[in-house]
Amino acid sequence: xxxxxxKTLVLLSIAMQFxxxxxxxxxxxxxxxxxxxxxxxxxxxxxxxxxxxxxKNVYFVFTYTSGFYTSQIGQTWTVTFxxxxxTKSRVFYANYLSRVDTAYTVTTTSxxxxxxxxxxxxxxxxxFTRTDNGIIFSSAPVTITLSVAALPPTLTLPASNSYVNNNxxxxxxxxxxxxxxxxxxxxxxxxxxxxxxxxxLSVVQIDTFNININDIAGSNxxxxxxxxxxxxxxxxxxxxLGIYDNLGHLPKYDTSFNVTxxxxxxxxxxxxxxxxxxxxxxFDVSFILxxxxxxxxxxxxxxxxxxxxxxxxxxxxxxxxxxxxxxAHLLLSSNGISSSYPYLEAGQYSLQVIYTDLIYDTTISxxxxxxxxxxxxxITPTLILPANNGSxxxxxxxxxxxxxxxxxxxxxxxFVGCNDNIVTLDAVTKGAHTYAxxxxxxxxxxxxxxxxxNQLPTxxxxxxxxxxxxxxxxxxxxxxxxxxxxxxxxGLNLDMLKGVLQLAKTHLQWETATENNVAYFDxxxxxDARNFSDVGKVKAVGTSYVKRNYSFIHNxxxxxxxxxxxxxxxxxxxxxxxxxxxxxxxxxxxEFKVFPNPAKDKLNVTIITSNTIGxxxxxxxxxxxxxxxxxSVEASSGSNLFTVPINDLNSGNYxxxxxxxxxxxxxxx
Numbered sequence: 001x002x003x004x005x006x007k008t009l010v011l012l013s014i015a016m017q018f019x020x021x022x023x024x025x026x027x028x029x030x031x032x033x034x035x036x037x038x039x040x041x042x043x044x045x046x047x048x049x050x051x052x053x054x055x056k057n058v059y060f061v062f063t064y065t066s067g068f069y070t071s072q073i074g075q076t077w078t079v080t081f082x083x084x085x086x087t088k089s090r091v092f093y094a095n096y097l098s099r100v101d102t103a104y105t106v107t108t109t110s111x112x113x114x115x116x117x118x119x120x121x122x123x124x125x126x127x128f129t130r131t132d133n134g135i136i137f138s139s140a141p142v143t144i145t146l147s148v149a150a151l152p153p154t155l156t157l158p159a160s161n162s163y164v165n166n167n168x169x170x171x172x173x174x175x176x177x178x179x180x181x182x183x184x185x186x187x188x189x190x191x192x193x194x195x196x197x198x199x200x201l202s203v204v205q206i207d208t209f210n211i212n213i214n215d216i217a218g219s220n221x222x223x224x225x226x227x228x229x230x231x232x233x234x235x236x237x238x239x240x241l242g243i244y245d246n247l248g249h250l251p252k253y254d255t256s257f258n259v260t261x262x263x264x265x266x267x268x269x270x271x272x273x274x275x276x277x278x279x280x281x282x283f284d285v286s287f288i289l290x291x292x293x294x295x296x297x298x299x300x301x302x303x304x305x306x307x308x309x310x311x312x313x314x315x316x317x318x319x320x321x322x323x324x325x326x327x328a329h330l331l332l333s334s335n336g337i338s339s340s341y342p343y344l345e346a347g348q349y350s351l352q353v354i355y356t357d358l359i360y361d362t363t364i365s366x367x368x369x370x371x372x373x374x375x376x377x378x379i380t381p382t383l384i385l386p387a388n389n390g391s392x393x394x395x396x397x398x399x400x401x402x403x404x405x406x407x408x409x410x411x412x413x414x415f416v417g418c419n420d421n422i423v424t425l426d427a428v429t430k431g432a433h434t435y436a437x438x439x440x441x442x443x444x445x446x447x448x449x450x451x452x453x454n455q456l457p458t459x460x461x462x463x464x465x466x467x468x469x470x471x472x473x474x475x476x477x478x479x480x481x482x483x484x485x486x487x488x489x490x491g492l493n494l495d496m497l498k499g500v501l502q503l504a505k506t507h508l509q510w511e512t513a514t515e516n517n518v519a520y521f522d523x524x525x526x527x528d529a530r531n532f533s534d535v536g537k538v539k540a541v542g543t544s545y546v547k548r549n550y551s552f553i554h555n556x557x558x559x560x561x562x563x564x565x566x567x568x569x570x571x572x573x574x575x576x577x578x579x580x581x582x583x584x585x586x587x588x589x590x591e592f593k594v595f596p597n598p599a600k601d602k603l604n605v606t607i608i609t610s611n612t613i614g615x616x617x618x619x620x621x622x623x624x625x626x627x628x629x630x631x632s633v634e635a636s637s638g639s640n641l642f643t644v645p646i647n648d649l650n651s652g653n654y655x656x657x658x659x660x661x662x663x664x665x666x667x668x669x
Contacts, residue, residue: 026139027137028126029140035142042144048128059128062117064120075108094116094148097114153172153174161257161258164261174206186200191236197216201225202224236260237261240254263359265361270368280373282325288321289318299353302350378475378476381400383465388482395439396439396485411465462479464477481664506557506564512540512547517570518569518571519542524564528563532563563583594656601645601647602644605656605658606640619656619658
């Protein structure tokens, strides 16, 4: 009896505790709201009171009460929050049940394999379970309306703005599992108002099949149920893939725009040149592309006996096109992309245009024939002045004849010697031309377009005249050798400027034969022979009729090339420049001699240098400016004697070059 009373008291205590807990603990649902309407997603929000309640889990139960899919009435979908706090809200994707979401987990009593809930009316309640005693508490129920749209399908092929032929591929994906045969996929080909072909497709999630425009239903009976009508005409369509399901979901579509069905093969038409045309230089090829071409597929094919040259061009749009052909440099032709050969030889050609349209049909135009007398060389000019072994003082007199018209700004005179100068002249017309170049300021001379550098120092030069013809063929050269130029400085006769490197410093020396009102010398230095800066000033004697010697030490020469010149000022503020000299810190040459001259089998070369051991490259050039021999020698400080074999050279005149030092010699038999 005592045990019975004890058990009864315990049960009574538990019952009283449960009753007390039930009165003091609640879960309220702030969302979804009563009679609310939701599309695709539902916001779920709850609050547990008191907030100190030990919460094991929280879940929302959706019960389907009415809707299109009556067999689903009474089925439930439970959304369990994966983490809980006294108050929380989450967005629930009713249209995407298979969505990977760390916020919640969905379970259902429905046997449907659909990945979304059906549209219709639902009763929703929120629940939570205590951790300590497992007691479950629920909120008041609410009724909501849920509209769920079907997931949109994907129409991969045919793609927008594409061309297809009479048998083309269709690739589609409905992104969900359709169920009832009464709600299939539908493919619409819309050509215009009242002109639509409707194709009913089988209920397969991912489809890949071909459509034959002459028998759509017979193309693939496994995938195509029916087609109204059963053919597709040539033309441009808007293609729409529609998907319905049996849960009352709203239909969804995917669309490809401007899909063109085209089975025609139309060749290009050449309108220019006409058969029998004759060309000597650049000429135009005009043609009509009747259809849009694939990128890089348009080609001009030039054929003659034993030769086939193909020029690929960038033109793709349908319509008229004109290409300017440069026969000497095919890739310089307008819109040129690539060529199978760099130029067109002279001869009679057959020309055709090839292109591939957007349905990958390649066509070749009818041929036309023309005659080409190609010009692939620039005719050699005639250099009259300066002549070999010529000389000038202050003004360099240049006279030459162009055998044909020149490309603008292509005529150049190069002075190769102690200071390389390139002077561009304004000559363009065929015939004789004469220029007087001020050696102290080239740019002040009439007809000079550019000059780098702008001043020609006293020295001996190889003079090269060159130009390009109007077709842009390679330069043609003519030269004069052993041209002596004296850039006389006003008020001063400068005999020489030289320098040597000693203990990593440049020791400069110069000598004047006479001076007349000379104020001072600015010593200028450059690393590139273009940009000079002052590094020192030396006062001049002023007026003198005997030799005067000057010197200057530059303490910080570069590790490679060092250029020096004097800027000579007179008392009245006028100034001129001396020749520029080059001194190598690594392997500088102070004296360069060649003997015997003329020579037969070998040439002796003396290099006197103040520098330590260094490599010297000796180049031998012929009178046409062609490099015919190169040897490398190692020279040490002091005098060095080397032998250059020349028995393999033809008889004639040559130039031997060591850096900026040149010497002319004659090879005899």
